Amino acid sequence: MSGAAPFGPGAARTGAMAGDEAAIRARFGLGWPGFRLDVDLALPGRGVIALFGHSGSGKTTLLRCLAGLERAADGYLAVRGELWQDEAQRLFVPTHRRPLGYVFQEASLFAHLTVRRNLEFGLKRVPAASRRIPLDQAIALLGIEPLLDRMPGRLSGGERQRVAIARALATSPRLLLMDEPLAALDVKRKQEILPYLERLHAELDIPVVYVSHAPEEVARLADHVVLLADGRALAVGPIGEVMARLDLPFAHDEDAFVVIDARVAAHDEAYALTRLEFAGLPLWITGLDMPLASRVRARVLARDVSLALTERHDSSILNVLPARVVSLDEADPGRTLVRLDVAGTALLARITRRSAAQLGIVPGRDVYAQVKGVALLR
Amino acid sequence: MITAADLAAIRLTLELAAVTTAALLVVGTPVAWWLARTRSAWKGVVGAVVALPLVLPPTVIGFYLLVALGPHGPVGQLTQALGLGLLPFTFAGLVVGSVFYSLPFVVQPLQNAFEAIGERPLEVAATLRAGAIDTFFSVVLPLARPGFVTATILGFAHTVGEFGVVLMIGGNIPDKTRVVSVQIYDHVEALEYAEAHWLSAGMLVFSFVVLLALYGRKKEMVR
Numbered sequence: 001m002s003g004a005a006p007f008g009p010g011a012a013r014t015g016a017m018a019g020d021e022a023a024i025r026a027r028f029g030l031g032w033p034g035f036r037l038d039v040d041l042a043l044p045g046r047g048v049i050a051l052f053g054h055s056g057s058g059k060t061t062l063l064r065c066l067a068g069l070e071r072a073a074d075g076y077l078a079v080r081g082e083l084w085q086d087e088a089q090r091l092f093v094p095t096h097r098r099p100l101g102y103v104f105q106e107a108s109l110f111a112h113l114t115v116r117r118n119l120e121f122g123l124k125r126v127p128a129a130s131r132r133i134p135l136d137q138a139i140a141l142l143g144i145e146p147l148l149d150r151m152p153g154r155l156s157g158g159e160r161q162r163v164a165i166a167r168a169l170a171t172s173p174r175l176l177l178m179d180e181p182l183a184a185l186d187v188k189r190k191q192e193i194l195p196y197l198e199r200l201h202a203e204l205d206i207p208v209v210y211v212s213h214a215p216e217e218v219a220r221l222a223d224h225v226v227l228l229a230d231g232r233a234l235a236v237g238p239i240g241e242v243m244a245r246l247d248l249p250f251a252h253d254e255d256a257f258v259v260i261d262a263r264v265a266a267h268d269e270a271y272a273l274t275r276l277e278f279a280g281l282p283l284w285i286t287g288l289d290m291p292l293a294s295r296v297r298a299r300v301l302a303r304d305v306s307l308a309l310t311e312r313h314d315s316s317i318l319n320v321l322p323a324r325v326v327s328l329d330e331a332d333p334g335r336t337l338v339r340l341d342v343a344g345t346a347l348l349a350r351i352t353r354r355s356a357a358q359l360g361i362v363p364g365r366d367v368y369a370q371v372k373g374v375a376l377l378r
Numbered sequence: 379m380i381t382a383a384d385l386a387a388i389r390l391t392l393e394l395a396a397v398t399t400a401a402l403l404v405v406g407t408p409v410a411w412w413l414a415r416t417r418s419a420w421k422g423v424v425g426a427v428v429a430l431p432l433v434l435p436p437t438v439i440g441f442y443l444l445v446a447l448g449p450h451g452p453v454g455q456l457t458q459a460l461g462l463g464l465l466p467f468t469f470a471g472l473v474v475g476s477v478f479y480s481l482p483f484v485v486q487p488l489q490n491a492f493e494a495i496g497e498r499p500l501e502v503a504a505t506l507r508a509g510a511i512d513t514f515f516s517v518v519l520p521l522a523r524p525g526f527v528t529a530t531i532l533g534f535a536h537t538v539g540e541f542g543v544v545l546m547i548g549g550n551i552p553d554k555t556r557v558v559s560v561q562i563y564d565h566v567e568a569l570e571y572a573e574a575h576w577l578s579a580g581m582l583v584f585s586f587v588v589l590l591a592l593y594g595r596k597k598e599m600v601r
Binding site for chain 1: 498499501502503504505506507508509512516517520521523
């Protein structure tokens with residue numbers, strides 16, 4: 001089956017990970033009238049993996065299969081060297097015996113227990129030898145010290161989700177599964193929780209599978225993306241690559257963008273600018289209040305990138321990057337979407353078809369990408 | 379005034395209600411849990427059987443129990459073979475009859491409580507390493523507590539208030555099967571209205587207090 005999986009250009013990379021002991025191998029086939037999930041995935045055993053797609057695409061079903069809350073008749077799952085399911089040998093580890101954490105979409109705290117007792121519920125069922133995350137660390141990471149003696153009914157939606165995340169972490173999971181943990185929250189609460197999720201990412205070495213249908217959340221949090229549609233994986237790969245693929249819907253969105261992982265290289269106090277660096281190239285951004293060498297993620301919209309054949313210094317644009325044209329998409333009669341390679345990093349540019357024709361933009365051509373805007377994601 | 383026979387009937391009634399309620403919780407909990415969770419086609423059938431005492435005249439239930447538990451009935455033959463003797467006209471027989479008679483009053487509140495909990499807390503418990511039995515005691519029981527309180531009160535009160543089933547399979551044996559409702563019947567038959575009043579008023583007050591406790595508590599729960 002794996003040969004038929006629609007991995008596309010990312011296949012070589014994902015295939016290489018299959019042999020990695022630390023990786024996640026998941027194959028599920030199950031369905032009911034009107035829906036069928038059919039995936040065969042090789043995922044990295046670290047970082048944040050986003051399951052992305054519209055509602056009904058099978059994101060949550062896939063997550064539930066990973067958790068063992070749903071049992072696929074045709075299923076195989078190995079997580080970081082442990083076999084959790086193999087229907088070929090009738091093996092199925094029930095959910096409560098899997099060392100995982102699960103954060104549900106809506107409030108899922110036990111109403112009859114205080115926050116503290118909720119946190120301890122999972123913790124005390126984990127053998128002492130398997131506890132790697134102290135409860136105090138989970139509490140501090142999510143900033144919920146002041147809530148410990150409250151009942152769940154007296155917490156805000158954001159607070160409840162933070163407690164639910166801490167409760168999952170306190171079991172020292174080897175895999176953390178999150179089903180749109182922010183979907184039920186308003187924008188303000190989302191902004192309240194996102195920094196905690198980023199800290200999680202930075203401080204703990206636990207792979208996270210994160211279900212989302214919000215591109216901005218994915219861009220901010222994910223390292224790896226599984227794009228799902230109608231129960232199938234359309235694409236699997238590192239976020240920078242998947243977001244820039246011209247054969248996928250992302251790149252055709254009006255707000256199409258790519259993400260660039262960079263680090264803070266220098267501050268220019270005089271002009272209140274910060275120089276980021278990625279792949280040895282500079283990227284100027286409005287002054288950041290961050291220490292040197294901090295790792296950041298920037299977003300560049302396709303419509304903010306224009307192309308020139310020479311490295312011009314007579315324009316107001318700060319960021320001019322040497323690039324090579326990889327491919328073009330001319331589905332739109334007026335505009336051309338150009339995928340560029342900038343020292344190994346993918347970049348998208350949306351220009352008019354007329355400009356593309358006049359400049360002679362063809363695959364393989366060396367150009368200069370003029371980046372009008374860079375936004376910081378994290 | 380209250381006679382020694384009345385007191386004996388009151389004591390017997392409370393004893394019967396207590397033992398019956400305990401038996402009902404033991405029997406009713408798994409039945410209610412199954413009814414709340416199953417997707418089996420038998421759900422409707424079992425649910426209907428459990429609810430039968432709500433609509434059948436108690437004499438019908440009493441009659442069939444009498445036949446089943448009697449010397450020629452299947453259950454009667456079994457109890458005899460096991461050396462337990464025959465159940466009709468004994469306290470144990472009354473308990474069996476009362477369990478059938480009050481079953482819906484225990485099963486239905488429990489089933490409602492279990493259904494209200496839903497699937498999610500069970501899944502959450504599983505992701506927090508709790509197995510099925512662990513989850514039942516640490517999550518389901520506490521969350522279904524209001525349902526258990528309601529079931530206990532209704533099961534107890536309904537058993538105290540039964541008459542027809544008792545008369546059919548228990549008869550009217552002092553200290554063994556003569557409960558308050560039967561005692562009242564005897565008083566009225568003998569035209570002892572004063573005594574009948576004492577016991578009837580007692581039952582009235584008892585029932586009212588029980589229901590008041592139930593509905594007063596309900597209000598508090600909603601908050």
